[in-house]
Amino acid sequence: MKQELDKTYNPQENEDLIYQKWEESGFFNPDNLDLPLDAPGYTVVLPPPNITAKLHVGHSAMLAIEDLMVRFHRLMGYRTLWLPGTDHAAIATQSIVEKKIFKETGKTRHDLGKEAFLQEVWKFVNETQATILHQTKKMGSSLDWSRLAFTLDESRKKAVTRMFVDMYNEGIIYRGERIVNWCPSCHSTLSDDEVEHKEQTAKLYTFKYSADFPIAISTTRPETKLGDTAVAVNAKDKRYAEYIGQEYKVNFCGQELNIKIIADYNVDSSFGTGALGVTPAHSMVDWQMAQSNNLPIIKVINEDGLIRPGFGAYSGLKTGEARELIVARLKEQGLMEKEEDIINNLSVCYRCDSAIEPLPSKQWFIGVDKKLERLGGKSLKEKALEATAQRDITFIPERFNKSFSDWMNNLHDWCISRQIWFGHALPVWYRGEETHVGFEAPSGDGWQPDEDTLDTWFSSGMWTFSTLGWPDNFKDGVKSGDLARFHPTQVLETGYEILTLWVSRMIMMSFFALGEIPFKDVYLHGIILDKNGKKMSKSKGNGVDPLAIIPVYGADAVRLSLLMGSTPGNDSRYSDEKIESKRNFINKLWNISRFILSGTPEELFTAPTDKAPVPKTLADKWIIDNLQSCASAVTSHLKNYNFSLAAEELNDFTWNKLADWYLEIAKAEKDKEEILIYVLKNILVLWHPFIPFVTEKIWSSFNNDLLMVAKWPTSTSVDTKTDSDKINNDFRIIQDLITAIRNARSENKVEPALKLEAIIYGHNQVELLESQRDMITSLKTGLKSLTISTDGAKIADAITIVSGGIEVYLLGGVDKTKEKERMQKEELNLVKLIGLQEAKLNNTEFVGRAPVNIVAAEKDKLAAYQAELSKIKKIMENL
RNA sequence: GGGCGCAUAGCUCAGCUGGUUAGAGCACUUCGUUUACACCGAAGGGGUCCAGGGUUCGAAUCCUUGUGCGCCCACCA
Numbered sequence: 043m044k045q046e047l048d049k050t051y052n053p054q055e056n057e058d059l060i061y062q063k064w065e066e067s068g069f070f071n072p073d074n075l076d077l078p079l080d081a082p083g084y085t086v087v088l089p090p091p092n093i094t095a096k097l098h099v100g101h102s103a104m105l106a107i108e109d110l111m112v113r114f115h116r117l118m119g120y121r122t123l124w125l126p127g128t129d130h131a132a133i134a135t136q137s138i139v140e141k142k143i144f145k146e147t148g149k150t151r152h153d154l155g156k157e158a159f160l161q162e163v164w165k166f167v168n169e170t171q172a173t174i175l176h177q178t179k180k181m182g183s184s185l186d187w188s189r190l191a192f193t194l195d196e197s198r199k200k201a202v203t204r205m206f207v208d209m210y211n212e213g214i215i216y217r218g219e220r221i222v223n224w225c226p227s228c229h230s231t232l233s234d235d236e237v238e239h240k241e242q243t244a245k246l247y248t249f250k251y252s253a254d255f256p257i258a259i260s261t262t263r264p265e266t267k268l269g270d271t272a273v274a275v276n277a278k279d280k281r282y283a284e285y286i287g288q289e290y291k292v293n294f295c296g297q298e299l300n301i302k303i304i305a306d307y308n309v310d311s312s313f314g315t316g317a318l319g320v321t322p323a324h325s326m327v328d329w330q331m332a333q334s335n336n337l338p339i340i341k342v343i344n345e346d347g348l349i350r351p352g353f354g355a356y357s358g359l360k361t362g363e364a365r366e367l368i369v370a371r372l373k374e375q376g377l378m379e380k381e382e383d384i385i386n387n388l389s390v391c392y393r394c395d396s397a398i399e400p401l402p403s404k405q406w407f408i409g410v411d412k413k414l415e416r417l418g419g420k421s422l423k424e425k426a427l428e429a430t431a432q433r434d435i436t437f438i439p440e441r442f443n444k445s446f447s448d449w450m451n452n453l454h455d456w457c458i459s460r461q462i463w464f465g466h467a468l469p470v471w472y473r474g475e476e477t478h479v480g481f482e483a484p485s486g487d488g489w490q491p492d493e494d495t496l497d498t499w500f501s502s503g504m505w506t507f508s509t510l511g512w513p514d515n516f517k518d519g520v521k522s523g524d525l526a527r528f529h530p531t532q533v534l535e536t537g538y539e540i541l542t543l544w545v546s547r548m549i550m551m552s553f554f555a556l557g558e559i560p561f562k563d564v565y566l567h568g569i570i571l572d573k574n575g576k577k578m579s580k581s582k583g584n585g586v587d588p589l590a591i592i593p594v595y596g597a598d599a600v601r602l603s604l605l606m607g608s609t610p611g612n613d614s615r616y617s618d619e620k621i622e623s624k625r626n627f628i629n630k631l632w633n634i635s636r637f638i639l640s641g642t643p644e645e646l647f648t649a650p651t652d653k654a655p656v657p658k659t660l661a662d663k664w665i666i667d668n669l670q671s672c673a674s675a676v677t678s679h680l681k682n683y684n685f686s687l688a689a690e691e692l693n694d695f696t697w698n699k700l701a702d703w704y705l706e707i708a709k710a711e712k713d714k715e716e717i718l719i720y721v722l723k724n725i726l727v728l729w730h731p732f733i734p735f736v737t738e739k740i741w742s743s744f745n746n747d748l749l750m751v752a753k754w755p756t757s758t759s760v761d762t763k764t765d766s767d768k769i770n771n772d773f774r775i776i777q778d779l780i781t782a783i784r785n786a787r788s789e790n791k792v793e794p795a796l797k798l799e800a801i802i803y804g805h806n807q808v809e810l811l812e813s814q815r816d817m818i819t820s821l822k823t824g825l826k827s828l829t830i831s832t833d834g835a836k837i838a839d840a841i842t843i844v845s846g847g848i849e850v851y852l853l854g855g856v857d858k859t860k861e862k863e864r865m866q867k868e869e870l871n872l873v874k875l876i877g878l879q880e881a882k883l884n885n886t887e888f889v890g891r892a893p894v895n896i897v898a899a900e901k902d903k904l905a906a907y908q909a910e911l912s913k914i915k916k917i918m919e920n921l
Numbered sequence: 922g923g924g925c926g927c928a929u930a931g932c933u934c935a936g937c938u939g940g941u942u943a944g945a946g947c948a949c950u951u952c953g954u955u956u957a958c959a960c961c962g963a964a965g966g967g968g969u970c971c972a973g974g975g976u977u978c979g980a981a982u983c984c985u986u987g988u989g990c991g992c993c994c995a996c997c998a
Binding site: 047049050051239246259260261262263274308309310313314318319320321325326327328386387389441442444445448449452538539542569573575577606607608609611612613614615617619620622623624625626627628629630632633634635636637638639640641679682684686687690693694701702705709 | 922923924925926927932933934935936937944945946947948957958960961962963991992993994995996997998
């Protein structure tokens, strides 16, 4: 059974084999876990990565965190499901493929036609998806591949269609007009992130519509004023207060306009004249003002960027030409008050660089404010806000509650239709003025399907339940199958940058479809920046491919470096050095294991991990006690999402306690095997969620069953805190002695351990102090051996050999700290702080550096110390 | 313009609800090591916790103001 381990751990040789073993075991699938029927569930859906590109280390961090949570819960005996998938990322994917084709062939998607273009997209999707899945496995992700989903596969199509139809029937999905970013040159709408802003100088004109209109307005686009239906001023602006609510008929350069004066807080009274001409059809903000003030909408500009018919001489002109004409007219009439140069931002198309024309167009929306009977008369927005406000859903870190509710409160109806080809089709058909929404095309001739596709967030918003068999698993308000077993999920782990885009949608969609939250906790991770603190991006070429570093350091090292030293919601920096240091740690763990296993008889391998062997010495007690407190600290850190702290705790135990101290002692003392293997097995389990590969590999060298389904150490420690403190304090004597002897040897100041006889003694503290000082003096002047004899009861001390000789530190009874005096005056506070101050109050005079804080009162304890000391001496002899 | 975050050792960062002498990794200095590990060990140096003010017995931690970075949203007629 026992296998020899190599001198250095080689991740590359082992990782793929181990992953294969995990997959073959079937334990990634919760259905195969050997659990009691009432085992609690733990479900996490993987935020499906966009199939626009291969993964980068940011994704690796996400996978590391989620796999950590998932493996931790699997080890704790939860029915654990981590559900994989990818996202079709409609707009992003389409534009990437478009660019790619254009670069390779010079053709646009229009040249290819819809069908041929989509074929290209699918080719691309399949390639990238394969890469992504491969990368995901390389990280060691324990995802249930049997449930793999894609936001644009058949099951999801079914769910999306059903959702749309349901929402439409409920009256929450409706068709209406909205301003979109229109590129007159590409003849297409652009999403907000496809719009770029360019700084430019523009002319700001200040004028009145007509001589009989009381207020002058300022604009850089006089031609759009042909469609003005209001003038907005700030409600607090005293200059215009008297006009608010009035309506005027004006003749603006030959066009009749009806202008209402409205108040709106969006208006900046210090800009221009403080009055804004409202053009609802050609400006986003104006559109919103028109909505809230019920203003009529007049379209001035058409899809070609020309003035529409019905505007007299202006009709058919380009916007620029119309502008010149109007400016000339205004000047003629003496209405122009001012012309000035200002710097503003022009919105331009990211592709062709031409100016964006905001235009109203027919779109589909989800009404987030519509009250729904199925939600107890509340709207989706209200339900989402309620769920987070009363902490049915909690954010980690908590501060994102505010971002979320701020954003949610300002949410307008969600536009879900997109004028692109790649995506979910809308289940909508038109025939003249008729509209049909349903699962299939209506019978009868002449029906045309809607050509738009759905916003990608519509399908990913359904991710927690569309992946669990909704709608088939949901009949008459009752969940069945996977949906019943795994929904709501426990945690959504994702990047804070999509808190609003995605998380909010998921919450609303889940409330609509199931009437319940999609997840309990939302853990938000930060961004992995490059080593210079810059965001990784394709254009900058500073992204790091996990496949480039995993072969060098191993997936475990990559994972650990991403998990340690980073905190939720905060960005962190990528660094090779950090990965290297984690690689070194992993090798350390490897060698610790190698050492322990080499000395362990095989019959001990099967010993239980949940029952500690009986400790025989102080050192035994110390290591077991520390293991227990480490395990319980790790457990609670992991439960509280303090992943970095959990790893630090483990790191400290493994390296600084186990390797540096206990292993050294074990080299000299016999009968440590049982404890060593016990400790090793436990830390392998504890480490497993962080570094699954190496721990599984070590485990497999002496175990037949898989570590990934082993039992997490429970904190059954009955030791009280005081006992722990005592054991730790006592053990520090040993540590100090060993240190002292080591130092003495290396500095050749004192003959080795044999000559050091430290025996505890004393009764009169004052005397003690004096005699102690004498001793120190003499030691410093060259005494090479030390004998302190004792005749009695109480003392505590520590002996350290420093460069000048040996210093003996005493704990006497001289109370003198300022803190104590102050404490005595403040009795109340003293009571409050007693636990913390006890040590301080007992603090005593000491010589030299800080004393080791031991109070040994009883004789049998003294004897125990002496026994320990002589053991240590033996140990040192053997070193 | 609105919102959020960050500022702690030379560098990258931890430090939870305020509490012994502020920590880690890397880097640095000195010493050591053929037998678990040089992907190593021991010892050590290095910090006015951005600045001012406040609350408190006590502040890196809470409040306030300021400074310097970074991000998100709205992009302005």
